[in-house]
Amino acid sequence: MRSELASERIAxxxxxxxxxxxxxxxxxEPLRSMVRETELRPSDLIYPMFVSEGREPRRPVPSMxxxxxxxxxxxxxxxxxxxxxxVPAVLLFGIPEAKDELGSQAYAEDxxxxxxxxxLKGRFPELVVITDVCMCEYTSHGHCGVLRGDxxxxxxxxxxxxxxxxxxxxAGADVVAPSGMMxxxxxxxRSLLDAEGFEQISILAYAAKYASGFYGxxxxxxxxxxxxxxxxxxxxxxxxxxxxxxxxxxxxxxGADMIMVKPALAYLDVISRxxxxxxxxxxxxNVSGEYSMVKAATQxxxxxxxxxxxxxxxxxxxxxxxxxxxxxxxxxARWLIRAEGA
Numbered sequence: 001m002r003s004e005l006a007s008e009r010i011a012x013x014x015x016x017x018x019x020x021x022x023x024x025x026x027x028x029e030p031l032r033s034m035v036r037e038t039e040l041r042p043s044d045l046i047y048p049m050f051v052s053e054g055r056e057p058r059r060p061v062p063s064m065x066x067x068x069x070x071x072x073x074x075x076x077x078x079x080x081x082x083x084x085x086x087v088p089a090v091l092l093f094g095i096p097e098a099k100d101e102l103g104s105q106a107y108a109e110d111x112x113x114x115x116x117x118x119x120l121k122g123r124f125p126e127l128v129v130i131t132d133v134c135m136c137e138y139t140s141h142g143h144c145g146v147l148r149g150d151x152x153x154x155x156x157x158x159x160x161x162x163x164x165x166x167x168x169x170x171a172g173a174d175v176v177a178p179s180g181m182m183x184x185x186x187x188x189x190r191s192l193l194d195a196e197g198f199e200q201i202s203i204l205a206y207a208a209k210y211a212s213g214f215y216g217x218x219x220x221x222x223x224x225x226x227x228x229x230x231x232x233x234x235x236x237x238x239x240x241x242x243x244x245x246x247x248x249x250x251x252x253x254x255g256a257d258m259i260m261v262k263p264a265l266a267y268l269d270v271i272s273r274x275x276x277x278x279x280x281x282x283x284x285x286n287v288s289g290e291y292s293m294v295k296a297a298t299q300x301x302x303x304x305x306x307x308x309x310x311x312x313x314x315x316x317x318x319x320x321x322x323x324x325x326x327x328x329x330x331x332x333a334r335w336l337i338r339a340e341g342a
Contacts, residue, residue, distance in 0.1 A: 038314055044313075053097040078090075099140045101141065106137070186205050207248040211236060252280060
């Protein structure tokens with residue numbers, strides 16, 4: 001309606017070329033900066049980290065150039081770099097040494113994520129530590145909960161997800177982020193956290209998480225590929241947009257403090273629709289496949305990495321995301337700092 005009224009006013013004044021010259025505001029960088037509609041800052045970014053119990057302190061992920069599985073000590077080094085660049089938060093994924101059918105290391109008090117949280121918050125209390133709450137990295141079958149035959153048993157899995165979130169809260173996490181797309185998981189976590197005295201812990205819901213082809217490199221990094229089948233029985237159909245609004249509404253009703261759309265690049269329309277319908281902080285996850293595509297193209301000399309990454313992250317903010325989880329966070333923050341100082 002607003003754009004229609006504006007068009008009518010312009011038409012009524014007879015305004016157009018040569019009276020209106022859109023290029024006037026694009027003549028110099030200071031002028032372009034003054035009228036820029038969407039800002040991208042280091043403080044808008046969240047850096048994902050893979051903490052591992054493996055023997056190598058820093059093990060490169062072949063399908064994600066520049067990303068490594070980290071020991072707790074190496075995670076501390078990366079966290080220091082994150083904070084020095086103005087990025088306020090990390091998102092932790094755990095890679096245990098041992099897996100079982102129930103994913104028991106996910107909720108073990110001495111699990112890899114729990115140890116990493118304690119170390120990070122002990123060294124950097126100002127760092128916002130977000131923990132991924134799921135079972136797929138910890139189960140021997142690679143699915144996100146307890147199995148009943150070849151399917152995940154949604155209701156039996158809720159308790160394990162809630163116990164995992166509680167163990168992360170006890171370790172000192174600021175935010176827990178359930179990612180398994182189990183119906184009712186936000187409510188189950190909220191109820192247990194509140195009952196155990198952790199009502200101040202925030203929940204970032206993976207509210208609209210699609211069954212995407214862009215997750216392949218992540219499964220390399222986290223060792224979380226399903227042993228059979230796939231996750232379409234509980235992740236969303238990429239063809240559905242309206243369904244995302246229902247998913248988000250349910251998580252908000254159950255007590256989510258922040259909401260996420262994952263992936264980001266192929267779902268900018270969903271980010272925009274969620275932004276229009278809900279006023280909670282909205283997070284876009286710039287996922288592993290999106291990261292690796294850019295890396296591969298830049299290694300071939302086909303794209304300018306800095307320009308491409310900043311354009312993509314700005315597009316996610318422009319679509320409506322308040323925050324962006326991205327493996328490019330460190331590089332992007334450094335580029336933005338240099339541009340600010342130029």
